[in-house]
Amino acid sequence: MRRIVHAVYVSLDGVVDEPAWTGSYFDDELEALQHQLLFASEALLLGRVTYEGFAASWPSMTHEGDFAERMNSMPKYVASRTLKSTTWNAALLPDDPVAEVARLKEEPGGDLLMYGSQSFADALTAKGLIDEYRVMLFPTVVGVGARLFAAVANTALCLSGIVTTSTGVVVLTYVPAVEGA
Numbered sequence: 001m002r003r004i005v006h007a008v009y010v011s012l013d014g015v016v017d018e019p020a021w022t023g024s025y026f027d028d029e030l031e032a033l034q035h036q037l038l039f040a041s042e043a044l045l046l047g048r049v050t051y052e053g054f055a056a057s058w059p060s061m062t063h064e065g066d067f068a069e070r071m072n073s074m075p076k077y078v079a080s081r082t083l084k085s086t087t088w089n090a091a092l093l094p095d096d097p098v099a100e101v102a103r104l105k106e107e108p109g110g111d112l113l114m115y116g117s118q119s120f121a122d123a124l125t126a127k128g129l130i131d132e133y134r135v136m137l138f139p140t141v142v143g144v145g146a147r148l149f150a151a152v153a154n155t156a157l158c159l160s161g162i163v164t165t166s167t168g169v170v171v172l173t174y175v176p177a178v179e180g181a
Contacts, residue, residue, distance in 0.1 A: 002105050003131040004045065006114045006121050007037055010137050010148050016118050017145030025138050029165040037134060038070055042110030045101065046090075047117030048080035054115070055088040077104065077112070079120045098123050105129060122151040132175055133157065139168040 009019040046054065054071070061068045076090035079097035086092055093100040101124060104112060114121055114130075124130050135148070149155070156177035163171040 002042070002107060002109050002112050004101070004105060004112045004114060004124065004129055005037065005041065005132045005134060006124075006130050007034075007134040008116055008118070008121070008136065008148065010135055011140050011142040012137065013141045013143065014147040015142035015145040016116065016148050017142075019116070021140055021142055022136075022138055025140075025165075025167040025169050027165055027167045027169075029163075030136070030167070030169055030171070033163065033165075033171055035067055037113065038067060040111055041074070041113035043075040043077060043112050044071075045112050045114040045117070045120070046076055046078050047120035048078060048083055050116040051076065051078045051080070051083075051086070051088075051090060055086075055090070059088060077101070079117070098127055098129070101129055102127070118146050118148065119151065122149065125149070125152045125155055128176065130176070132160075132173060135172040135174065137170045137172060139170075 008016055009022050010016055011021065058068060058071045064071075073089065076086075076088065077093050077100075078086055078090050079093045083092060097120065101112075114124075121130065157174040158177045159172065160175050161171075161173035165171070
């Protein structure tokens, strides 16, 4: 059975939109954590907006070395109500993306890594399908934009790890709380 890991950049005020505000905080430590996360995964889960942004930029990022090679070569599963076709080694999830992800999760294999894609992540969270949340909390206030867990209620999580980078990014790892524990 596969695990689903949701990796998300978040500002102190909970914004997850348009993460251009993260650039000045990236350092070797955060890069190493991202590298480890990507290489521990077998495929990507993406919402349409994240997919379109990644597919437009990653294929030309050859200067990113083995990270780019991995991003570009690994399979991708895309949730979209509007796309009719995909490129970049991606497949559209059929009519019910949440049910399809539940099916993918039951297959043998490595982790399914989800970057961003907050509304899709909220739908998976609501069904209890995400096994780990890697919340990268950046020391900045953005003010406007989509918020982390905007469409999720009553989801208990347990902190399972903390790493702080030299630039002040706090990487919080959460797993779903076990009921009755």
